[in-house]
Amino acid sequence: MTVFARYEAFKTALALSTGYSKDALHVFVSLAVVLLAAPLFGRRLAGGGPLLLLLILELLNEAVDFWAYWQAGKDLRIEWLPDTLRDLGSTFILPVLLTVIARYRPRWLTRGP
Numbered sequence: 138m139t140v141f142a143r144y145e146a147f148k149t150a151l152a153l154s155t156g157y158s159k160d161a162l163h164v165f166v167s168l169a170v171v172l173l174a175a176p177l178f179g180r181r182l183a184g185g186g187p188l189l190l191l192l193i194l195e196l197l198n199e200a201v202d203f204w205a206y207w208q209a210g211k212d213l214r215i216e217w218l219p220d221t222l223r224d225l226g227s228t229f230i231l232p233v234l235l236t237v238i239a240r241y242r243p244r245w246l247t248r249g250p
Contacts, residue, residue: 171232175187
């Protein structure tokens, strides 16, 4: 079993064991990556570092998905592309919103008087 196949099996097992769809897992994992990356790498949430890490990880994830679709003989244009666009939206909507708020309205994220 290749590394790609193991990763695909892990994602499927994670979805089945948690009861969440893979789309929902994109949301949860993306928030965890961004929220953990900022303090771990000494970056501010308002900076672009956590989002850049998320982009790299998501592109790697979509490359594995591409491989899985290709191995299964699926039509990449009809099946992989729409799934990838949905995954990108699911992955980035909340982290981008959180980053914009942290940058332009940081008081919304802290306790104020």
